[in-house]
Amino acid sequence: MSKIETFHYDDKIVRNFAVVTVIWGIVGMTVGLLAAIQLVWPAANLGLAETTFGRIRPLHTNAAIFAFVGNGIFTGVYYSLQRLLKTRMFSDVLSKVHFWGWQAIILAAALTLPLGITSSHEYAELEWPIDIAIALVWIVFGINMFGTILKRREQHLYVAIWFYIATWVTVTVLHVFNNLEIPVSMWKSIPVFAGVQDALVQWWYGHNAVAFFLTTPYLGLMYYFLPKAAKRPVYSYKLSIVHFWGLIFIYIWAGPHHLLYTSLPDWAQSLGTVFSLMLIAPSWGGMLNGLLTLRGAWDRVRNDPILKFMVVAVSAYGMATLEGPLLSIKSINAISHYTDWTVGHVHVGTLGWNGMLTFGMLYWLFPKLYNTKLHSVKQANVHFWIATLGIMFYCIPLYWAGWTQSMMWKQFEPDGFLSYGNFLETVTQIIPMYAMRALGGALYVGGAIMMAVNLYKTAKSGSVEDKSTQAPAREKYVAHKGEYWHRWIERRPVQMLIGSTVVILIGGLVEIFPMMLIDNNVPKIESVQPYTPLELEGRDIYIREGCISCHSQMVRPFRSETERYGEYSKSGEFVYDRPFLWGSKRTGPDLHRLGKKYPDSWHYNHMLDPESMSPGSIMPPYPWLIEDDLSTKYTAAKIKVLKTLNTPYPEGYEDDAVDDLQKQAAEVAASLRADGINQENLENKEIVALIAYLQRLGTDIKPELMVEQ
Amino acid sequence: MYKYILSEAGNINWMALFALITFMTVFILSAILVFRKNNDFITKMSHLPLEEDEAGSTK
Numbered sequence: 001m002s003k004i005e006t007f008h009y010d011d012k013i014v015r016n017f018a019v020v021t022v023i024w025g026i027v028g029m030t031v032g033l034l035a036a037i038q039l040v041w042p043a044a045n046l047g048l049a050e051t052t053f054g055r056i057r058p059l060h061t062n063a064a065i066f067a068f069v070g071n072g073i074f075t076g077v078y079y080s081l082q083r084l085l086k087t088r089m090f091s092d093v094l095s096k097v098h099f100w101g102w103q104a105i106i107l108a109a110a111l112t113l114p115l116g117i118t119s120s121h122e123y124a125e126l127e128w129p130i131d132i133a134i135a136l137v138w139i140v141f142g143i144n145m146f147g148t149i150l151k152r153r154e155q156h157l158y159v160a161i162w163f164y165i166a167t168w169v170t171v172t173v174l175h176v177f178n179n180l181e182i183p184v185s186m187w188k189s190i191p192v193f194a195g196v197q198d199a200l201v202q203w204w205y206g207h208n209a210v211a212f213f214l215t216t217p218y219l220g221l222m223y224y225f226l227p228k229a230a231k232r233p234v235y236s237y238k239l240s241i242v243h244f245w246g247l248i249f250i251y252i253w254a255g256p257h258h259l260l261y262t263s264l265p266d267w268a269q270s271l272g273t274v275f276s277l278m279l280i281a282p283s284w285g286g287m288l289n290g291l292l293t294l295r296g297a298w299d300r301v302r303n304d305p306i307l308k309f310m311v312v313a314v315s316a317y318g319m320a321t322l323e324g325p326l327l328s329i330k331s332i333n334a335i336s337h338y339t340d341w342t343v344g345h346v347h348v349g350t351l352g353w354n355g356m357l358t359f360g361m362l363y364w365l366f367p368k369l370y371n372t373k374l375h376s377v378k379q380a381n382v383h384f385w386i387a388t389l390g391i392m393f394y395c396i397p398l399y400w401a402g403w404t405q406s407m408m409w410k411q412f413e414p415d416g417f418l419s420y421g422n423f424l425e426t427v428t429q430i431i432p433m434y435a436m437r438a439l440g441g442a443l444y445v446g447g448a449i450m451m452a453v454n455l456y457k458t459a460k461s462g463s464v465e466d467k468s469t470q471a472p473a474r475e476k477y478v479a480h481k482g483e484y485w486h487r488w489i490e491r492r493p494v495q496m497l498i499g500s501t502v503v504i505l506i507g508g509l510v511e512i513f514p515m516m517l518i519d520n521n522v523p524k525i526e527s528v529q530p531y532t533p534l535e536l537e538g539r540d541i542y543i544r545e546g547c548i549s550c551h552s553q554m555v556r557p558f559r560s561e562t563e564r565y566g567e568y569s570k571s572g573e574f575v576y577d578r579p580f581l582w583g584s585k586r587t588g589p590d591l592h593r594l595g596k597k598y599p600d601s602w603h604y605n606h607m608l609d610p611e612s613m614s615p616g617s618i619m620p621p622y623p624w625l626i627e628d629d630l631s632t633k634y635t636a637a638k639i640k641v642l643k644t645l646n647t648p649y650p651e652g653y654e655d656d657a658v659d660d661l662q663k664q665a666a667e668v669a670a671s672l673r674a675d676g677i678n679q680e681n682l683e684n685k686e687i688v689a690l691i692a693y694l695q696r697l698g699t700d701i702k703p704e705l706m707v708e709q
Numbered sequence: 710m711y712k713y714i715l716s717e718a719g720n721i722n723w724m725a726l727f728a729l730i731t732f733m734t735v736f737i738l739s740a741i742l743v744f745r746k747n748n749d750f751i752t753k754m755s756h757l758p759l760e761e762d763e764a765g766s767t768k
Contacts (some may be wrong), residue, residue, distance in 0.1 A: 080758070156757075158754060158758065159754075160758070226724045227759060228759070231759070232759075233752075233756050237752075241741055241743050242736070242739055246739075249732060250732065506731065
């Protein structure tokens with residue numbers, strides 16, 4: 001028998017992460033609520049650029065994913081890792097650097113996103129200096145985690161730790177590849193990949209941000225905290241092993257299901273569909289494993305709010321992971337994509353799975369961390385019901401809205417015309433559903449605030465004690481004949497890390513390498529030319545204002561879309577799009593064939609007051625584009641970076657770019673003046689650049705324009 | 710050889726087969742091995758999260 005050693009767990013770091021999880025959770029959800037309200041009352045943007053939908057939507061998603069769920073992950077990992085390995089964290093200093101570094105990154109996001117500093121890659125919007133900070137803090141977390149694993153007293157690694165390891169390695173790979181960009185200035189960068197390739201890498205990242213940030217670490221937490229709360233071991237440990245390897249192998253392939261019917265090559269779309277369907281197996285294996293852990297304890301679910309939260313969380317995981325693969329079937333995706341159905345689906349996952357598991361974990365943890373009892377079990381029960389109702393009020397109207405809108409988009413009259421040719425009709429129809437969704441969101445935030453009060457009172461009634469713990473030192477392990485095969489890897493964290501990396505890289509490499517290396521995958525179109533400097537600046541304004549949150553730039557090859565928008569989008573049209581701006585949601589219409597559809601003055605008036613051109617529109621006004629001067633400070637630098645990325649601008653063009661920009665701006669201003677818009681210094685305003693960009697959209701291959709030429 | 714594989718990437722067949730075979734191999738192998746082996750160890754592993762509660766901690 002080994003010598004018994006006495007040591008202390010570092011619970012202070014757990015408490016810190018737990019407290020900020022609650023705070024950022026409320027902040028992130030409140031921003032989401034504000035965004036939801038703006039879809040009913042656009043005036044709720046308070047008339048400020050910084051609080052307008054396009055800018056706060058990424059703030060909401062980043063806060064919910066990286067601040068709320070992120071800190072939730074770290075809370076659970078720092079608590080469970082120490083106990084499963086029977087040791088204190090590797091380094092208190094690294095723990096602190098991790099904690100404060102992560103909070104600083106969140107603060108930087110909260111400041112830069114409302115200012116319109118964004119790369120526009122969904123869930124990876126933060127600009128390059130913050131990307132570097134994320135990479136550094138993530139490495140600190142990794143060193144701390146692996147250091148702890150190496151100095152462990154427990155020989156074998158429990159399955160939750162494998163999920164933590166897979167999370168760490170995959171997020172590292174995803175973060176690096178999706179943020180390969182060349183800085184133009186301190187707060188602006190241009191991605192290395194363009195068009196279709198950028199889209200594939202982004203959704204390989206975007207999907208796996210869901211997989212490896214919102215799912216695998218939370219499965220680790222489920223495998224630890226659910227048995228703790230149920231006071232019984234997981235239903236089948238063997239199933240958990242198959243769950244782990246099956247899940248991490250398959251998940252990484254499924255990204256292209258976000259790009260079905262787009263200009264992505266068909267083979268990549270098919271791969272995404274096949275692997276998404278296969279995902280049902282491991283996901284449901286894990287879900288059933290979680291629910292069956294409660295076998296014989298269901299009577300306690302009636303009284304114990306913690307178990308209630310966990311049951312709903314695991315059920316929501318099951319629902320979301322059945323729905324996700326179904327949405328990846330092309331015929332279903334043709335209906336669901338770009339609608340609120342996707343938003344509803346995502347929120348079953350985030351509100352149901354992540355939110356409810358986090359709440360359950362926090363209610364379980366706080367009394368332990370503060371050596372006391374939960375202040376009010378009754379209030380926790382009330383919170384459970386409010387949150388559950390909130391999820392229902394949130395998701396059901398959005399499913400309804402998504403289905404309704406999609407059917408309206410596709411409806412034809414017997415004489416062959418679209419029944420709802422005006423896109424706006426399909427929006428005003430679903431505003432009551434948006435109002436109900438906002439109510440659901442308000443209930444959910446209300447519940448979270450109630451939890452914050454309950455946990456605060458719990459903490460206040462308790463005390464912080466530095467308990468010591470004892471465990472035998474780790475003995476040198478001697479393998480014996482015929483031992484269970486998987487034990488080999490369970491006591492070798494480094495091999496586990498390598499194994500996980502290999503498994504997740506297979507899918508990534510098979511999908512992405514051919515896309516990068518084979519020209520045939522992106523057929524060139526001769527008439528497609530790089531953007532002019534003014535269009536480029538206009539495009540950056542489009543990115544800054546987050547227009548992508550509501551408008552796609554991808555006409556799918558359906559009659560209902562070509563009839564409404566024009567020629568379907570071709571991959572060769574996007575070769576100079578850095579970043580790609582295909583979007584994933586149509587709260588407003590697709591814009592890919594917008595160019596030359598309306599006169600310049602229409603755009604001017606529409607941006608100043610959307611309702612003047614489209615009565616009943618829920619698009620917010622953008623008066624600041626008309627008031628603010630266009631900055632050309634970085635125009636030359638942008639051209640220079642684009643040239644290094646092989647955009648065919650003429651030699652030395654960066655020196656002429658601003659002159660060209662001013663010439664084109666004068667032309668746009670003249671056309672506006674001809675239509676009776678007499679504003680001083682019109683040619684220097686941002687609106688001119690945006691109009692130039694919008695008028696260029698999709699015109700390179702517009703047949704009628706090419707005939708005119 | 711690598712060049713040849715890449716030039717064929719427009720054709721989904723080899724990818725679908727490769728992916729399916731790799732997955733089925735990993736999945737079936739791990740399933741067979743996992744379900745064949747040692748129940749005592751599995752029980753010990755599944756009780757790891759509960760050890761703290763079972764043993765209790767000292768001040």
